[in-house]
Amino acid sequence: MTLFDEGQTFAPLAVRMRPNSVDDVVGQEAALSAGTPLHNLLTGNGSAISVILWGPPGTGKTTLASLVSVASGRAFAELSAVTSGVKDVREVIDQARKRASVNGQGTVLFIDEVHRFSKSQQDALLPAVENGWVTLIAATTENPSFSVISPLISRSLVVTLASLDDNAIAIVLNRALTDARGFDGKFSISQEALADLVHLSIGDARRGLTALEAAAIAADTDESTEIQLVHVEQAIQHVALRYDKDGDQHYDVISAFIKSVRGSDPDAALHYLARMLEAGEDPRFVARRLMILASEDIGMADPSVLQTTVAAAQSVAIVGMPEAQIILAHATVHAALAPKSNAIVTGIMEATNDVRRGRVGSVPVWLRDAHYPGAKDHGHGVGYVYPHDVTGGVAQQEYLPEVLRGVKYYRPTQHGAEAAWSRVAQRVEELRKGEH
Secondary structure (H helix, E strand, O other), X not given: OOOOOOOOOOOOHHHHOOOOOHHHOOOOHHHHOOOOHHHHHHOOOOOOOEEEEEOOOOOOHHHHHHHHHHHHOOEEEEEEOOOOOHHHHHHHHHHHHHHHHHHOOXXXXXXXXXXXXXHHHHHHHHHHHHOOOOEEEEEEOOOHHHHOOHHHHHOEEEEEOOOOOHHXXXXXXXXXXXXXXXXXXXXXXXXXXXXXXXXXXXXXXXXXXXHHHHHHHHHHHOOOOEEOHHHHHHHOXXXXXXXXXXXXXXXXXHHHHHHHHHOOOHHHHHHHHHHHHHOOOOHHHHHHHHHXXXXXXXXXXXXXXXXXXXXXXXHHHHHXXXXXXXXXXXXXXXXXXXXXXXXXXXXXXXXXXXXXXXXXXXXXXXXXXXXXXXOHHHOOOOOOOOHHHOOOOOOOOOOOOHHHOOOOOOOOOOOHHHOOOOHHHHHHHHHHHOOO
């Protein structure tokens, strides 16, 4: 058996199976429902309004842009932010202006990965968008609020595309097996293999189709007309996670990691840790965030967590990956299971806010430096009580400036070592009451 007919050449399966009409698009029902701007553009009823398509890879951004061009009867031009510069942008815009003035035909300009365009490149698009010389359809996998300049966003509609759910991915894969553009019925697939492919797709139709093609090649090599689980496993050795260390996924996953640790869920925390490390995140970055968390979210409720995270950071720098993941897991679980307190960060933030508002006052004279000649003539250090000369080692004297007397920045919680019955909380209250 041969995978393709003799003498026939094919583009990758994901390209061949690109929808030819809006009816073939699956998984984007919300964005394509009747009356939405994108639906109007795709049915030829929309004006020359520009659109920013925001969504994960493999959700149909490029497909939708080409379908808009066909539906509207406009010319189609495409630029990649990876390879195009300001000069390329201006050339396309000049051609669009000429096309509009000569024969009245509009132009759909599709820019893939627009978040990679510099500010100057994005600025170059503004006149064309504002004057309607082009209908811009820009695709991005990152939040446009952070990656696209405000003037361009204000002149466009942002349409959010969702990752495809399992049902939508299954439809795409089954269609590829039966459609003439795909395998035209040459292969069937077992339920186990299909389920595994759906799982490996992670909501990305392009990824799913690429994996299906690789599995079909493995089945063909095995002279089998049924794609089985073993063929999927032979073809796919590792799932490439969707994770951009400079983009949304970086911030979203580290945010979920920190919040899982703060929420005392070691299982979720380990999941997000593995997700970051498998995607190539710098383990030193994770270690730094754990050190911050140790004081910000745990503090005196379990002071040993800071020691663990500092030791983990040092160990990670010495050991490196892949063993560093074990050390980070150790620190992560310790931090997740520890009692939580934000008393440290609350205290320093309140103190900082007072300082920034000018609520500082003068340093009490008995606390001022008395080591230089003539200091005592100014009263500096006079009246200071040396704690080590006092029974119990605590001198009852005022340390705060007059304007701040009575202020309590550090307020122990009822958690862990800070709990009311613990020595930490008792010690703080004793000191404040003069009981020592």
